[in-house]
Every structure is written in structure tokens, then in C-alpha cells.
Amino acid sequence: MIIVLDRRGGQLTASIDDGPLEPIGDLASFVARLEREHPRWVWDDTSWWYPRLLDARVRVERCFDLRLCHAILRTSVLTSGSELARSAPSAWDAPSPIERRPAGDALFELEEERTAELPDPVAEFRAQRTAVESAEQPGRIDRLLAAESAGALIAVELRHAGLPWRAREHDEILTEILGPRPAAGERPAKLAAALERVREAIDLPDLNPDSPVELLKQLRNAGLNVSSTSQWELTEIEHPVVEPLLEYKKLARLLSANGWSWLETWVADGRFRPDYVPGGVVTGRWATSGGGALQLPRQIRGAVVADPGWTLVVADASQLEPRILAALAGDSAMLAAGAAGDLYAGIVASGTVETRDQAKVGMLGAMYGGTTGESGRILPRLARAYPRAIGLVEEAARAGERGEQVTTRLGRSSPRPGSGWQQAQADASGEAATEASTSRARSQARSWGRFTRNFVVQGSAAEWALCWMASIRRRLRDLGGGAWLTESAHLVFFLHDEIVVHCPKEQAEDVAAAVREAADEAGRLLFGESSARFPVTVAVVDNYGQAKG
DNA sequence: CGAGTGTGCGCC
DNA sequence: AGGGCGCACACTCG
Numbered sequence: 001m002i003i004v005l006d007r008r009g010g011q012l013t014a015s016i017d018d019g020p021l022e023p024i025g026d027l028a029s030f031v032a033r034l035e036r037e038h039p040r041w042v043w044d045d046t047s048w049w050y051p052r053l054l055d056a057r058v059r060v061e062r063c064f065d066l067r068l069c070h071a072i073l074r075t076s077v078l079t080s081g082s083e084l085a086r087s088a089p090s091a092w093d094a095p096s097p098i099e100r101r102p103a104g105d106a107l108f109e110l111e112e113e114r115t116a117e118l119p120d121p122v123a124e125f126r127a128q129r130t131a132v133e134s135a136e137q138p139g140r141i142d143r144l145l146a147a148e149s150a151g152a153l154i155a156v157e158l159r160h161a162g163l164p165w166r167a168r169e170h171d172e173i174l175t176e177i178l179g180p181r182p183a184a185g186e187r188p189a190k191l192a193a194a195l196e197r198v199r200e201a202i203d204l205p206d207l208n209p210d211s212p213v214e215l216l217k218q219l220r221n222a223g224l225n226v227s228s229t230s231q232w233e234l235t236e237i238e239h240p241v242v243e244p245l246l247e248y249k250k251l252a253r254l255l256s257a258n259g260w261s262w263l264e265t266w267v268a269d270g271r272f273r274p275d276y277v278p279g280g281v282v283t284g285r286w287a288t289s290g291g292g293a294l295q296l297p298r299q300i301r302g303a304v305v306a307d308p309g310w311t312l313v314v315a316d317a318s319q320l321e322p323r324i325l326a327a328l329a330g331d332s333a334m335l336a337a338g339a340a341g342d343l344y345a346g347i348v349a350s351g352t353v354e355t356r357d358q359a360k361v362g363m364l365g366a367m368y369g370g371t372t373g374e375s376g377r378i379l380p381r382l383a384r385a386y387p388r389a390i391g392l393v394e395e396a397a398r399a400g401e402r403g404e405q406v407t408t409r410l411g412r413s414s415p416r417p418g419s420g421w422q423q424a425q426a427d428a429s430g431e432a433a434t435e436a437s438t439s440r441a442r443s444q445a446r447s448w449g450r451f452t453r454n455f456v457v458q459g460s461a462a463e464w465a466l467c468w469m470a471s472i473r474r475r476l477r478d479l480g481g482g483a484w485l486t487e488s489a490h491l492v493f494f495l496h497d498e499i500v501v502h503c504p505k506e507q508a509e510d511v512a513a514a515v516r517e518a519a520d521e522a523g524r525l526l527f528g529e530s531s532a533r534f535p536v537t538v539a540v541v542d543n544y545g546q547a548k549g
Numbered sequence: 550c551g552a553g554t555g556t557g558c559g560c561c
Numbered sequence: 562a563g564g565g566c567g568c569a570c571a572c573t574c575g
Contacts, residue, residue, distance in 0.1 A: 208571095210570070210571070211570085211571055211572080212570090212571075213571075213572080214571095253569090256568090256569050256570070257568065257569065280566085281565060281566060282565080283564085283565065285565065285566075286566095287565095287566060287567075288566090288567075289567075289568095290567095291567095291568090292567055292568055292569095293567090294566070294567075295566080295567065295568080364563085364564095365563075367563095367564075368563045368564045368565095369562090369563060369564070370562090370563050370564095371562065371563085372562065372563085375563085443562080446562075447562090450562090450563070450564060451564065451565090453564075454563090454564035454565070455564080455565090457564085458564065458565065496565095
């Protein structure tokens with residue numbers, strides 16, 4: 001059963017299995033009643049519809065998020081011949097139609113106006129189905145649309161549930177590292193002490209360390225040969241100011257990014273609720289807004305504490321990206337290296353490199369396009385041992401340098417380079433080409449090649465993660481046996497290749513098993529019965545800080 | 550005064 | 562000459 005929901009003009013209507021649009025009355029009771037038939041709900045934007053349903057304690061199993069699916073179908077090479085991809089940009093291509101309203105901000109008029117202008121979801125759904133059917137392997141892109149849409153549901157559920165957060169533990173961590181919370185406008189004791197040592201070391205009592213421009217000037221005055229104040233450059237320098245300055249920067253970073261004001265702004269009622277943005281990154285990874293949820297430093301993860309009687313199941317996929325690459329390429333030698341356990345250890349065991357760190361640095365360099373230093377030296381050895389895997393990323397890079405698109409396992413394609421890029425390439429090969437324009441074009445081409453090289457791996461890994469999470473969600477729901485979302489095991493955090501489940505203690509073992517089975521299922525969804533393995537590390541802990549990452 | 554830009558650093 | 566982000570802060574500009 002397919003049910004398309006429409007909210008144009010502020011009027012809620014529904015079309016069931018291609019029937020006419022009819023008014024639905026109360027949204028939550030309508031959805032709750034029909035959900036028993038296991039329909040696929042089709043709507044313009046999950047982030048508009050689903051929070052309302054969850055607030056009324058109504059969950060749905062599956063949906064198509066037309067806006068997210070539209071973005072995929074417009075760009076994918078698999079559907080590039082379709083009407084949907086060839087027509088002019090429409091309202092469906094508009095960026096982020098819904099901004100979260102700060103509490104108490106009355107933007108009601110604005111929203112009314114917007115609803116009136118929304119495009120027709122029924123027509124859009126038909127166009128999308130036609131586009132999918134036109135694809136060479138419709139199942140591939142259809143799986144991507146389903147996964148992307150499942151992700152949209154999960155994103156709203158994550159925010160609804162929130163990440164359990166203890167202000168008291170957070171404060172203790174900050175006090176331990178920075179000293180007690182100071183009065184407004186003052187530096188915490190340990191930060192002030194580090195600054196004092198910096199000022200002594202270069203004898204500048206009124207140095208302002210928070211201004212990179214001034215700091216750089218002063219460091220150069222003091223005789224340090226640096227071109228920036230970044231830590232990677234400072235660590236190379238032998239000077240008494242370096243140690244205290246790096247210490248200061250570390251503490252200042254914690255204070256400004258995740259200090260007491262962060263806590264007051266983003267944590268309420270014992271929960272941290274960021275906005276997750278599925279499809280927020282071109283590669284298909286999620287973005288977040290509000291509180292920097294995807295950059296939570298390890299230092300403060302100890303503030304994530306399970307409720308009494310509950311526990312956290314933390315799971316991350318081991319060496320996900322190189323495993324994805326091995327599977328994409330069907331590189332049997334690399335698949336074998338990952339078969340026994342740690343993939344990097346397997347590369348060492350094969351005799352390709354000497355240490356685990358070399359294996360890791362070399363693989364990361366291959367996937368990111370690193371050419372210098374250690375990774376550049378190791379790459380030739382990897383290329384000899386794993387020609388298919390390394391060949392796949394090299395080919396993706398060459399395609400990008402030619403301005404071509406590349407495509408992930410399930411069919412998300414990289415964007416075409418912008419007009420500026422194409423113009424630069426054209427200029428460099430034209431009559432009036434100069435040495436400068438040629439070299440600029442080369443540099444831009446290589447840069448785009450590094451992007452497309454990484455796109456296939458990062459994007460396919462993001463697809464695996466979506467499938468993994470969707471499977472976890474389904475399994476947790478079965479475990480819950482009818483209990484409401486937050487009253488049984490549920491997802492509370494997601495970080496590219498890592499998830500956290502909050503569950504009653506007695507469910508922990510079942511949850512751990514579900515998470516592992518879901519990883520196997522995700523591997524099959526992407527790669528069928530390949531020999532690719534996707535092991536996950538699972539930890540059952542009281543607080544997130546105890547899970548080793 | 551707010552908007553926009555650059556720097557630096559947190560995460561994967 | 563290393564991919565993808567978001568955020569805070571300093572700073573500039575209108």
C-alpha cells in the first residue's frame with residue numbers, strides 16, 4: 001500500500017494507492033490507523049511530517065522522502081535519461097525548505113505562505129517512479145531511495161529520543177580539565193595558567209592568544225619560523241613557547257566548543273537533541289546542525305550516561321572504508337586480509353608492509369589522494385598487492401580529473417564540477433593558454449580528482465551505514481514488542497560508522513546481537529553474497545566515555 | 550550592528 | 562599538493 005500525503009495550502013490530504021486526494025482529518029489518528037496495513041508513506045519532507053507524529057506517539061515503519069529522493073535521482077547517472085533529471089530545476093531542488101524555528105519565534109505567517117507554494121507530491125512521486133523504472137538496474141537505486149528515506153525517519157527519531165546527557169558529569173569533566181567554572185568573561189584557572197606560561201615563554205605580558213593574526217605576528221617576532229599558528233606546524237618547532245601554547249589551545253578549544261555555555265545551549269531535560277540532516281553532505285553522509293553533534297570530542301563523552309536501570313550499547317564498524325573499497329573492487333586479496341579480523345593487521349600479515357600503522361596510513365592515503373610523505377611511499381606496495389582496490393580509486397580520480405561523474409555502490413553520483421572549473425579546463429587547453437592558466441587548471445583537476453576518488457568510498461560507506469541503521473531500527477522495534485520508542489531499546493546517536501543504543505540493562509545482549517546481525521545484513525544489501533565481511537566492535541557501557549573508539 | 554570571510558580544530 | 566563536515570572566534574565590511 002502506498003499513501004501519498006499532501007499539505008499544500010495548509011490542508012492535509014491523502015491519496016491511497018493512486019486514489020484521489022481526500023481530506024484526512026486528524027493526522028496522527030489517520031496515520032496510526034493505516035499504519036497497521038504496513039503502507040509506505042510518501043511525503044515531501046520527513047522533517048516536517050514525522051516530528052508531529054512522534055509527538056502524538058505515532059511511529060511509521062517506512063516512507064519515501066520525496067525531497068531527498070529527488071536530489072538523488074536528479075544527479076545519479078543511473079537515471080540521467082529520465083524526464084525528472086532532464087527537466088529544469090523546480091521547487092523540489094530548493095535548498096533546505098524547513099528551518100527549525102527557535103522556540104517562541106512566531107514565524108507562522110511565513111510558514112503559511114510556504115505551504116501554499118509547495119509542489120504536487122502525487123505528480124512528483126509518479127515522476128520518481130518513472131525515473132527509477134528507467135534505470136538499468138532499478139533495484140539498486142530503489143534500495144538507495146528506501147535507505148535514504150529510512151535514514152530520514154531515524155534522524156527524526158534520534159532527535160525525538162535525544163542523547164542521554166548528565167550536566168553534572170559534564171561539569172565535573174570540565175572542572176577537572178579546565179578548573180571550576182569562572183565568572184562570565186574570565187578564563188578558567190587552568191586555561192589562565194597555561195596562558196601565563198605562554199606569556200612568560202615569549203615575554204609578552206599582554207599577548208592575546210585568541211587572535212590568530214596577532215599570535216602569528218608575535219610568534220614570528222619571537223623568532224619562530226612558522227607560517228600559521230596551527231598545531232601541526234607548531235609541533236615541528238623547538239621552542240619553550242610551543243608546549244604551553246599547544247596546551248592553551250587544547251583547553252581553549254574545549255571551553256569554547258563544548259564548555260559550560262554549550263551545555264546550557266544544547267542540553268535540556270537531560271537530553272542533547274541535535275538536528276540530524278540526512279543527505280546533508282554531497283557524498284550521502286549526514287550532517288547535523290546545532291551543537292556540533294558529529295564532532296563531540298572524546299574528552300566529554302563521559303557525560304553521556306544511561307538512565308538508571310538502563311545501559312548503552314556502543315557499536316562501531318571496524319575499518320569500514322577500506323572494507324567497502326575491497327568489496328567495491330572485488331579485490332580478493334584485500335578481502336582475504338580483512339577476513340580474519342583487523343584488516344590492517346591482515347595487510348601486515350600478508351607481508352605487504354611492516355606495521356599496522358603503515359597499513360592504515362597507506363590505505364587512508366589511497367582513499368584520500370595523499371601523495372606525499374609516508375603514505376606516498378607506501379602506496380606503490382599496496383598497489384602491487386591490491387591492484388584492483390587501488391586501481392578502483394585511481395580510476396575514480398582520473399574520471400574526476402576529466403570532469404566525469406562517479407557513482408557509489410547503490411547509485412548516488414557525484415555532482416558535476418561547477419562552471420568555473422570547466423571554464424578553467426577549457427582555458428588551459430585553448431589557444432590563449434598561459435603557463436599560469438594551465439597550472440591552475442591542473443591543480444583544480446587534481447583537486448576534483450581527489451574528491452571523486454574519495455566520493456565512491458565515502459559515499460558507499462554511507463550507504464552501508466544507512467542500511468545498517470535501518471536494519472538495527474527494525475530489529476530493535478521487534479525486540480520492543482509493541483513498547484513505545486523511548487520505553488524500550490532505541491537508537492540515540494549516530495556518527496558515520498558508529499551507533500549508540502540506549503536500552504534497559506536486560507536487553508543489552510539481545511541488542512548487541514541485533515547490531516551484529518544488522519551489519520551482516522547491510523553487507524548483503526550492498527554486495528550480495530560477496531565474501532566481504534563487516535565486523536563491528538560492540539561495548540556495553542554505562543557511559544559513552546568508557547567505550548574505546 | 551549584522552553579515553560574510555578566514556583560521557583553526559573537533560569528528561569520521 | 563589530504564576526502565567530507567560544523568562551529569566558535571576574530572576580523573572586515575557595509
